[in-house]
Amino acid sequence: MSIRGIGLCVAAAALLPAADLATQKPTFTETIAPIVYRNCVTCHRPGEAAPFSLITYEDVKKRGAIIAAVTKSRYMPPWHAAHDYGEFADERRLSDPQIASIAAWVSQGMPQGDPAKMPKLPQFPEGWHLGTPDLVLEMPAAFGLPASGPDIYRNFVIPTHLAEDKWVRAVEFRPSARKVVHHALFAYVDGGALAKIDGADGRPGFGGMGSIGVSPGRGSSGSLGGWAVGATPVFLAQGLALPLPKGSDFVLQMHFHLTGKPETEKSVVGIYFADHAPERRLVAVQVPALFGFGAGIDVPAGEKNYTVEDSLTLPVDTIAYAASAHAHYVAKEMKATATLPDGTTQPLLWIPDWDFNWQDRYTYKAAVALPKGTRIDVRLRYDNSAENPRNPSTPPKRVQWGEQSFDEMGSVTVQMVAAHQEDEAALQQMVAQRTRAAIAKGVQDGTARRYQAQQAARPGAGQ
Numbered sequence: 001m002s003i004r005g006i007g008l009c010v011a012a013a014a015l016l017p018a019a020d021l022a023t024q025k026p027t028f029t030e031t032i033a034p035i036v037y038r039n040c041v042t043c044h045r046p047g048e049a050a051p052f053s054l055i056t057y058e059d060v061k062k063r064g065a066i067i068a069a070v071t072k073s074r075y076m077p078p079w080h081a082a083h084d085y086g087e088f089a090d091e092r093r094l095s096d097p098q099i100a101s102i103a104a105w106v107s108q109g110m111p112q113g114d115p116a117k118m119p120k121l122p123q124f125p126e127g128w129h130l131g132t133p134d135l136v137l138e139m140p141a142a143f144g145l146p147a148s149g150p151d152i153y154r155n156f157v158i159p160t161h162l163a164e165d166k167w168v169r170a171v172e173f174r175p176s177a178r179k180v181v182h183h184a185l186f187a188y189v190d191g192g193a194l195a196k197i198d199g200a201d202g203r204p205g206f207g208g209m210g211s212i213g214v215s216p217g218r219g220s221s222g223s224l225g226g227w228a229v230g231a232t233p234v235f236l237a238q239g240l241a242l243p244l245p246k247g248s249d250f251v252l253q254m255h256f257h258l259t260g261k262p263e264t265e266k267s268v269v270g271i272y273f274a275d276h277a278p279e280r281r282l283v284a285v286q287v288p289a290l291f292g293f294g295a296g297i298d299v300p301a302g303e304k305n306y307t308v309e310d311s312l313t314l315p316v317d318t319i320a321y322a323a324s325a326h327a328h329y330v331a332k333e334m335k336a337t338a339t340l341p342d343g344t345t346q347p348l349l350w351i352p353d354w355d356f357n358w359q360d361r362y363t364y365k366a367a368v369a370l371p372k373g374t375r376i377d378v379r380l381r382y383d384n385s386a387e388n389p390r391n392p393s394t395p396p397k398r399v400q401w402g403e404q405s406f407d408e409m410g411s412v413t414v415q416m417v418a419a420h421q422e423d424e425a426a427l428q429q430m431v432a433q434r435t436r437a438a439i440a441k442g443v444q445d446g447t448a449r450r451y452q453a454q455q456a457a458r459p460g461a462g463q
């Protein structure tokens with residue numbers, strides 16, 4: 001564990017009225033359980049991502065000291081966007097007084113208090129965070145994973161059998177072997193489009209990460225979002241939805257990082273539909289494009305402060321709904337800022353201490369208007385020194401763009417729509433043009449060649 005304590009507890013105590021502090025006698029049932037039930041048990045309960053439950057007095061008492069430490073350092077609840085850089089919905093964050101109460105409770109011997117005052121455990125609907133899905137899809141066959149080896153990228157094709165076109169408001173992903181699944185991308189393709197390669201190597205699905213998410217192709221296809229460790233599924237903002245045409249196959253592209261123990265994965269996916277088509281298409285604007293494929297990422301071994309910068313200027317008035325970041329282990333910091341035509345700046349996303357395991361999507365509390373001419377600047381910083389505790393290589397090795405966890409990539413993605421119907425095409429064209437330019441650059445600087453060689457070398461790559 002990396003606890004990044006910065007004396008927040010002392011600061012928190014200073015914020016409390018002195019009288020409160022002197023008299024504060026927190027008990028589990030009255031003070032601590034409400035905090036934990038509200039902020040921790042979504043993950044810390046049986047069957048969820050966290051390694052232990054925090055439900056009973058005993059559960060919490062047993063880990064009192066570490067709970068005080070990880071809340072003080074704000075390592076828990078996990079939330080990696082800087083608190084005051086953009087305003088996000090559902091921010092996972094304890095208040096300073098809550099942190100101080102936990103600290104006081106632990107230092108006072110963790111009294112239980114009156115059992116009659118114990119709050120009710122929140123009700124979690126049968127496994128699904130978002131309620132009963134409209135469509136539940138399951139991988140047709142389980143996929144066996146070895147105990148060790150390089151990371152595996154595998155695509156699984158699940159027929160939807162949809163008789164009519166649908167619009168997707170959310171996809172909820174439930175992996176069966178949570179410890180090995182690092183992230184998943186969702187997409188659709190024309191029904192049967194992948195039949196030739198699906199299972200061609202004698203195992204369910206097919207290898208590679210290139211076929212969805214990176215290059216669309218294969219008739220009609222499109223992204224349906226993604227999931228990463230610790231991410232909580234959410235609905236798209238009001239009125240937004242992604243297309244899922246009738247007869248499509250759903251494609252689940254998963255990234256497995258092996259754990260030292262054989263595992264079996266058979267994911268289930270819940271899909272939530274909108275009643276009607278959205279007024280505007282949601283466009284993913286990536287800076288740099290294609291996860292930095294054309295950004296020339298080449299981090300020397302030992303380099304502590306390698307930066308990649310990219311900018312774009314919006315060709316039309318837009319409205320931004322959410323931002324997310326993606327990179328691997330050597331990335332340290334990602335920051336996206338918009339500068340409006342009037343010179344004012346608008347924070348979009350700042351992840352000061354990037355952690356590969358927490359690739360959340362950050363939805364703005366209120367949609368952000370970014371008018372035509374707004375410049376979006378993104379700065380990515382990588383630390384490839386031995387002092388970076390997340391560096392996968394000891395000693396550090398030169399790191400270039402690639403899909404293995406030991407390679408790097410990086411970008412910030414802003415989900416937006418054109419503010420005016422007539423501008424939709426211009427916004428989409430900008431994204432397509434940036435993608436083409438990134439591919440051309442990656443071809444020129446050898447990234448494409450390295451990528452293809454990696455693909456060919458992987459057993460069961462399929463294509």
Ligand code: HEC
Pocket residue numbers: 001002035036039040041042043044049050051063066067070071076077078092094230231357
């Ligand atoms: C979004 C899911 C999520 C929420 C919410 C959450 N946790 Fe965690 N927690 C995890 C996961 C996953 C781990 C294990 C991986 C890790 O340490 O990052 C973890 C680990 C921990 C650990 C062990 C740290 C260590 O390294 O030994 C403690 C203690 C903890 N959480 C306490 C809490 C407390 C207290 C809260 C609420 C204030 C909370 N967590 C909220 C997901 C969550």
